[in-house]
Amino acid sequence: MKSTILAGALLAFAAATGVHAQAIKLADVAELSGGGATVGTNWKNGIDLAIEEINAKGGVLGRKLEVTHADSQSNPGVARAQVQKALDAEPYVLLGPGYSGSVKVTAPLAAEAGIAQIMGGEAAELTQGGNKFLFRTSFGQQSSMPKVAKYIHDEMKAKTVAVVWVNNDFGRGGRDMVTKELERLGSKVVADLSTEAGQADFAADVGKIKAANPDAVFVYLNEEESARILKELKRQGVTAPLMGETTLIGQKVIELAGDAANGARGHVGLTTDAPVDLIKAFREKFAKKYNYVPDHNGLKGYLAVYMVKATTEKMGKVDPKKFADTLHGLTIKAADEPGILMDVTFSDTGDIDRQSFLVEVVEGKQVVKQVLPKVK
Amino acid sequence: MSNLFDLLVAGLATGAIYALVAVGFTLLWQTSQTINFAQGEFVMLPAFLMLAAMHAGAPFWLAIILGILLSMILLGLGFKMLLVDPMMRHGVLPLAIATMALAIGLKEAVKQFFSAEASPFPSIVPTGDISILGHAISLQSIGVLVVAILAVFGLTALLNRTSLGHQMQAAAQNPTVARIIGVPVERMILLTFLINAFLVALASLLITPIYLAKFSSGEVLGQAAFIAAIVGGFNQVRGAIAGGLLIGVLDNLAASYVSTQYRAAVPLIFLIVVILFRPQGLLGRAEERTV
Numbered sequence: 001m002k003s004t005i006l007a008g009a010l011l012a013f014a015a016a017t018g019v020h021a022q023a024i025k026l027a028d029v030a031e032l033s034g035g036g037a038t039v040g041t042n043w044k045n046g047i048d049l050a051i052e053e054i055n056a057k058g059g060v061l062g063r064k065l066e067v068t069h070a071d072s073q074s075n076p077g078v079a080r081a082q083v084q085k086a087l088d089a090e091p092y093v094l095l096g097p098g099y100s101g102s103v104k105v106t107a108p109l110a111a112e113a114g115i116a117q118i119m120g121g122e123a124a125e126l127t128q129g130g131n132k133f134l135f136r137t138s139f140g141q142q143s144s145m146p147k148v149a150k151y152i153h154d155e156m157k158a159k160t161v162a163v164v165w166v167n168n169d170f171g172r173g174g175r176d177m178v179t180k181e182l183e184r185l186g187s188k189v190v191a192d193l194s195t196e197a198g199q200a201d202f203a204a205d206v207g208k209i210k211a212a213n214p215d216a217v218f219v220y221l222n223e224e225e226s227a228r229i230l231k232e233l234k235r236q237g238v239t240a241p242l243m244g245e246t247t248l249i250g251q252k253v254i255e256l257a258g259d260a261a262n263g264a265r266g267h268v269g270l271t272t273d274a275p276v277d278l279i280k281a282f283r284e285k286f287a288k289k290y291n292y293v294p295d296h297n298g299l300k301g302y303l304a305v306y307m308v309k310a311t312t313e314k315m316g317k318v319d320p321k322k323f324a325d326t327l328h329g330l331t332i333k334a335a336d337e338p339g340i341l342m343d344v345t346f347s348d349t350g351d352i353d354r355q356s357f358l359v360e361v362v363e364g365k366q367v368v369k370q371v372l373p374k375v376k
Numbered sequence: 377m378s379n380l381f382d383l384l385v386a387g388l389a390t391g392a393i394y395a396l397v398a399v400g401f402t403l404l405w406q407t408s409q410t411i412n413f414a415q416g417e418f419v420m421l422p423a424f425l426m427l428a429a430m431h432a433g434a435p436f437w438l439a440i441i442l443g444i445l446l447s448m449i450l451l452g453l454g455f456k457m458l459l460v461d462p463m464m465r466h467g468v469l470p471l472a473i474a475t476m477a478l479a480i481g482l483k484e485a486v487k488q489f490f491s492a493e494a495s496p497f498p499s500i501v502p503t504g505d506i507s508i509l510g511h512a513i514s515l516q517s518i519g520v521l522v523v524a525i526l527a528v529f530g531l532t533a534l535l536n537r538t539s540l541g542h543q544m545q546a547a548a549q550n551p552t553v554a555r556i557i558g559v560p561v562e563r564m565i566l567l568t569f570l571i572n573a574f575l576v577a578l579a580s581l582l583i584t585p586i587y588l589a590k591f592s593s594g595e596v597l598g599q600a601a602f603i604a605a606i607v608g609g610f611n612q613v614r615g616a617i618a619g620g621l622l623i624g625v626l627d628n629l630a631a632s633y634v635s636t637q638y639r640a641a642v643p644l645i646f647l648i649v650v651i652l653f654r655p656q657g658l659l660g661r662a663e664e665r666t667v
Contacts, residue, residue, distance in 0.1 A: 034592070037492035167637060189572070200587045200596055203386035204631030211379045224494045224588060235514040236382070237505055254589055256496045260504070361466065370581050 003182075010340070023057070023066040024318055026051075026308065028084035028095040029106070030301075032076030035198045038223045038252045039098040039297045043120055045067055045290050047095060050339060053285075061311050061318065067095070074197075076101045080109065087113045091163040092320050095274060095304050099172040100126060103131075106215040107134050116324040120297060122245075123173035127349045133324045135307070135350040137300035141177045143351065144245055147372060148218070148267045149181030151358065152243050158216035162191035162209045162240070164229065171325025174220040174245065177235045182218075190214050199225055202232040209238055219244045219264075227256035234260035241265065249361050250295035261361045270296040270303075271355045273366040278341045278356075280333055299341070306339030308334070324340070345374070381511050383628045386389040389517040391624020392524030396579040397601035398608065400453055400572035400618035414479035415576065416598015420516055422447040422580035423488050423497055423589040436498055444577040452573030479594070486591040494593075499585035520582045527578055528617055531571065535613065544568060561585045565652060600627070605648045609660020612635065617620040618659055 028047055051065045059065060072079035079102035080100040086094060087109060093116050097103055107126065110117035113134045119126075119134065124141040127134055152158050161182055165175035165254030169336030171194070181190050190237055192214035193205050206229065209217055217240050219229060226248050233242065242264045247253070249266040272283040272294055280303060286294045310332045313317055344354040358370040398421055404410040412418070426436075426443035434442060459478060463471040501519030505512040528586050535541035547564035548556040554561050579597075600623055608619025623643050630642035656662045 008565070032485060033492040038494070041491075041493060194470055196636070196640065198592075198596070201390055201627070201631075202592070204383060204389070204628045205636055207379050207383055207628075207632055208636075210382075224590070227494070227496075227588065228586070235503065235516055237512055237514075238606075250492065258496060 004153060005322065010262065011283065023064045024308075024312075025089070025091045026065060026067040026093055026305070027089065027091035027254065028067050029070045029072050029076040029079055029086055029102075030096040031098050031102070032071035033074075035224065036072075036074035037224060038250075040074070040096075042252075042294050042297035043096060043098050043301035043304075045286070046294065046298040046303075047305055049289055049298075050305035051131045052289075052304045053265055053339070054309055061316070061376060062310050063318065064140075065305065065308075072097050072099070072102050074099060074102075080105045083087070083109050087115060088349065090178075090320075091115065091321060092318060093308050094362045095189070096120065097299070098300075099168075102169050104169055105132070107131050110134070114324075116320070117325065118146055118307055120300045120304075121170065124177055124239055125169070125173060127351050128293065131329070131350070133350075135324075135346060136306070136350065136352045137303050138246070138296065139356065140351050141173045144267055144351075144356070145174060145177035145182050148184055148243065148245060149178050149187070149266065150181065151265075152216050152218060153185040153187045153219070156216045156241050156243065156327055158187055158214070158241075159240060160188050160190040160212070160214045160216075162193065162212050162214040162217045163189050164193045164195060164217065164219050165192075166197050166225060167194040168197055170222075171173070171220055175220065178220070195221060195225065195229075196234065197222060197225070200228065200255050202229045203230065203236070206232045206236045208353045209233070209240075210236060214240055216241050216243055221247065223247050223250055223253050224251075224256065226253045227261070229256040229261040230238070230264060233248055240351055246296050249359050250297075251293050251366070252295050254361055254364055254366070258364070262363060265358065266361045267356060267372075268296060268359050269354075270299040271357055271359055271366055271368065272296075272299065273359065273368055275368055275371065276342060278338055282341060302334050302339060303344075306337060310337045310340060313337075343374070378552040379632070381509070382513070383632050385511075385517050385521070387625035387628035388626065389524075389624070391604075391621035392521050393579050393597070393620070394529075394582045394601045394604045394624050395617045395620025396524050396527060396575045396582075396622045397533065397597060398605040399613055401602060401605040402610055402613050402616045403568050403572050406523060407544070407565045408456075409468055410464075411468065411475065412455075412483060412572075413475040413598070413602075414594075415601060416594030417479045417482040418447075418451050418576040418594070419480055419571070419580045419583065419597050420589075421451065421486065421596035422492055422577040423584040423593075424591075425450075427490070427495060427497065427589055433579060434647060436500075440500070440581060443581070443597055444574060447572050447577035447580075448573040450573075452509050452570040453566070455573070456569040456649070459591050460569075463536040475583055479598070483591050483594070485561065490591070492591060494590040497584040498591045500581060501585075516586070520586075520659060523578070523582055525567070527575065531615065533573070540567075545552070600643065603643050606658075608648050608655055609657030612657070612660050615657050615659035617655065622658075 012120045015126035083106040098120035102123035148222045165171040241371040246268045254261045268354040311327045356372045359366045391412045425446045426439040429442045445452035486526045502518045543559045544564045547561040551561045604619035604623045609615025631639040
């Protein structure tokens with residue numbers, strides 16, 4: 001009897017210490033190569049930095065965080081396979097991907113598994129299909145594009161606009177939203193140009209823009225292509241003001257485009273140049289660790305992990321099935337969780353609400369021109 | 377019409393790059409029956425060699441010289457001795473497959489040792505425009521076009537007007553007879569590989585400031601140049617030049633007047649049409665096969 005009690009006690013102790021020591025496993029699937037390598041690399045580095053910080057302070061509810069990174073190769077098909085593989089290992093939360101097209105094909109897998117997916121995609125449609133497990137780290141296009149169109153119409157006073165977009169889910173979603181808003185406000189779209197992901201030569205596209213002679217150009221491409229078109233716009237002497245979203249004026253774009261990025265403006269949900277002390281501190285930590293200044297994807301990856309931390313601490317337990325329910329409607333205040341960087345609220349659809357910024361590239365640097373408040 | 381003029385200049389500038397790369401295809405094919413499917417990656421690598429030299433502290437001009445020299449050693453001498461010579465005895469097909477493997481290897485190596493992200497690359501041509509016939513044409517387009525044309529003219533002058541060039545042609549056309557009349561065929565073949573390496577390094581220097589330095593940047597370029605070489609005539613240097621310029625212009629015109637969405641398909645359709653009606657290419661000569 002004594003030996004049975006002793007064995008039971010030992011087993012209970014072992015189980016308890018085992019659980020205590022067991023890490024919380026996160027799975028990340030990101031664009032580590034291919035056209036979205038800039039996106040994925042920044043996202044991954046942001047995740048790693050956050051995990052390092054959290055673990056150094058004792059982890060989440062006393063448990064360390066662990067993450068596995070998988071490369072989607074910026075290809076939705078590969079992303080789907082990688083997410084399936086990641087879900088088979090039963091992670092606590094799935095992080096990524098960053099490309100809307102990849103999110104679109106992987107979200108049903110995570111939802112079916114009942115695992116929350118915190119991702120970087122911005123296509124409007126992602127959170128409009130009733131998926132209860134999908135969460136954004138940045139604005140969806142339904143939130144950002146009305147602000148962009150309003151700026152083009154009200155501030156740039158543009159009566160005619162050329163819209164250049166990348167022909168994928170991300171680009172199409174942005175193009176549809178901004179075109180609708182521009183027309184509603186009374187600005188006419190005089191050139192509607194679709195381009196391909198990975199496109200190298202933008203001479204013909206810029207030629208079309210020149211021929212349309214618009215008052216403003218809205219550019220909505222991925223980072224590398226943004227840099228290429230900025231160079232071509234400068235090369236062909238297009239003087240119309242350029243407006244975009246985060247991907248037009250990101251740090252990597254500025255580095256790649258050089259002088260050609262000067263003057264470009266964009267609405268950004270996140271920027272490392274934001275006049276926010278916690279973001280400035282993040283930027284310093286990131287630059288110290290990785291030797292470069294991150295773009296918004298670094299912030300998104302970092303935030304994603306702190307979303308996991310704050311939600312888990314709110315629940316008081318590690319429960320993958322209840323995670324999504326808890327995050328819906330949750331407001332995380334930066335004062336309580338500095339890693340979240342700014343006060344943020346998640347809607348019932350997984351969309352995000354927080355301050356955003358209007359940025360202009362001046363002499364190779366992002367300069368925040370306006371801070372836009374939370375919607376609600 | 378002003379737009380058409382700009383498109384033609386931009387198309388010719390891009391086409392000149394395709395021509396440089398396509399000429400390499402034809403040179404290697406003529407002298408050693410080598411189809412180098414890593415030719416696009418051969419254009420990608422020199423830019424990274426130059427970037428590495430600059431990161432090590434070399435000024436741009438020195439990085440260019442080092443990059444070209446290293447390219448000639450690695451992509452000319454090394455390619456011939458380490459891959460083509462050992463594989464050649466197994467036939468053209470295994471060699472072609474080996475070059476495909478080389479393309480993957482080069483891409484992965486650059487991704488591993490440098491970065492998967494694109495990097496900016498300085499231009500040897502200053503930015504800005506000059507006015508030609510009332511059109512503002514970018515110096516970069518002009519510079520790319522001029523340098524590429526000079527390189528191609530230099531090559532054709534070497535091939536047609538010098539003793540060395542005649543020996544190279546003799547070695548390409550009939551190696552057995554060339555050997556009998558005292559042409560050092562092996563040396564001529566090596567020279568062809570070195571010239572190809574020089575041309576791809578030059579193409580890399582010209583195109584990377586526009587395309588950006590990225591491990592995958594050779595994919596599009598290699599494909600376009602391969603199409604250009606076939607369209608022009610795989611066994612004719614002048615065919616490769618014409619094919620390159622044609623594809624560059626066609627690509628720009630298609631993107632502008634047809635659809636940017638289907639621009640990638642236009643050169644392929646053109647290729648199919650050319651193969652159907654003139655299998656030897658526009659300027660190529662039909663090769664007879666004895667059985």
